[in-house]
Amino acid sequence: MGIFYFVAFLSVFFALMTIFTKNPVHSVLYLVITFFTFTVHYILLNAQFLAVVNFIVYMGAIMVLFLFVLMLLNLNKDTEPMKSTLVKVMGAIAGMCLLATFLGAFRVLEGQNEYVTGNTDVGLVKNLGKVLFDEFLLPFELSSILLLTAMIGAILLAKKETKQG
């Protein structure tokens, strides 16, 4: 039971480090650690499929993509012009207001002391695959079209423009 609170603390700490570190490369590395703690959370929830997918897709693919772009643009130094202190304080206050709104809303939520017990095998690959390819077959196929569109769009956007166009 203590594991959840420890990992949650680590997640919050590294998420804060992500947004407050000046060097973009350090920021990406902290985000990778944050996502790793999220993987631990998925394992604690017994969502094994999501844990593996989170590990491979987020930590493997997406973070490497971020790191590649940072290295490609040669941004691995503290070149970022920071916003003025006033704007920073206002941003932080706005975020805290959002958080306060959330917490206030949760206070009136029913069932405050219900526990996450969980059907222990709902997150296994076998069960998830049955649901995914039965009820959610159409959205699954549509998401493949979405990924294809994103791939073509990314290539078209990042391609150097020729004179003829």
Place this chain on the structure above:
Amino acid sequence: MDSIIQNIQGIPLNHYLIFCSVIFAIGVIGVLIRRNVIIIMMSIELMLNSVNLLLAAFSAYRGDASGQVFVFFVMALAAAEVAVGLAIVIMVYRNTKSVDIESLSKLRW
């Protein structure tokens, strides 16, 4: 594995709600206070992930697999979003030699 599963039993659902909203608020603050476009996109990833975790927590809580399938779709969407977003960042950098979000303020006019 069973001992790990035993660990999660006894965490109130409210604590998951609070934890995920804290992470979400950190993402919002990151979008508001940073000027580097890439770090803003990373903050958006943070927000997406917090919502994913909350969906998985509710799914485990209700014993319903639909929530976890939805997380899977959100992950596919996030991958597509990152690919297109980073392509746009590269294009902007090629034209303005900067990843500062202020360099896009011309789009207002």
